Amino acid sequence: MNAVSSAVVRTRALRKAYGDLVAVAGLDLEIARGEVFGLLGPNGSGKTTTIRMLCGLVVPTSGTAEVAGLDVETNTEGVRRRIGYMSQRYGLYDELTVAENLRFYSSVYGLVGHDREQRLADHVESLGLGSRLQQRAGTLSGGWKQRLALACATAHHPDLVFLDEPTAGVDPAARRTFWETIYQLAREGTTILVTTHYMDEAERCQRLAFLSRGHLIGLGTPAEVVKQFNAETIEDVFVMLQQRDEADAAMAATGTKS
């Protein structure tokens, strides 16, 4: 796949500073249509800030970002219609039924009328939610909640879906089913951007970007990234970066230059 011509996410020198603190330090990134892409890094490395800029929720200090060919600053509304977001806590309304949650989210994402009903019916079928439509979301098991949250984030057929630690706290069988659904969505052309601290989730991504203190310091398939850091596993890379960040922070606190 040609990542340049089919890029759904494209950032150029994307930067966000909060006063003296540089959260994202000039990020150049391209993510192709249909990729399952992991954005990784220790706490405070700039993952959330990057995603917020891609959603149009945080204005970049400088640089550019495009989602589905739309500039996130000048076409924020257009971008929001092209993306879906599944948060770690799912964001479901416990008192509403499965069907009501789906209707609510699809209207938030701009689906209305006959188009909405048709798309929801297709979506419910492909995600296997048909038997649960009248059940209150609050009474679903973790695995079903996760499936519903994914359905809510994707009913409008977004080009790009953000998943924040998507399978934290669900059992292995539900995890496997979830990832099968993710790959299915990707095959259908949805780009998936995952942020996670969990190794098994990172290893399921086709490509990874590692951030450290706002800088992109590793990029490639999980195997390539492991090799790049001369490590044995993705977990080793994580631990190495975390320790390096902590050492840098300690030196900065004592006024020593790293």
Ligand SMILES: Nc1ncnc2c1ncn2[C@@H]1O[C@H](COP(=O)(O)OP(=O)(O)OP(=O)(O)O)[C@@H](O)[C@H]1O
């Ligand atoms: N609104 C803000 N004002 C000031 N500083 C901020 C703001 N948002 C983020 N930061 C800082 O920017 C840096 C990057 O934060 P960010 O939340 O993007 O990191 P992260 O990689 O998502 O971390 P985590 O894994 O903990 O979610 C951190 O030092 C954070 O404290």
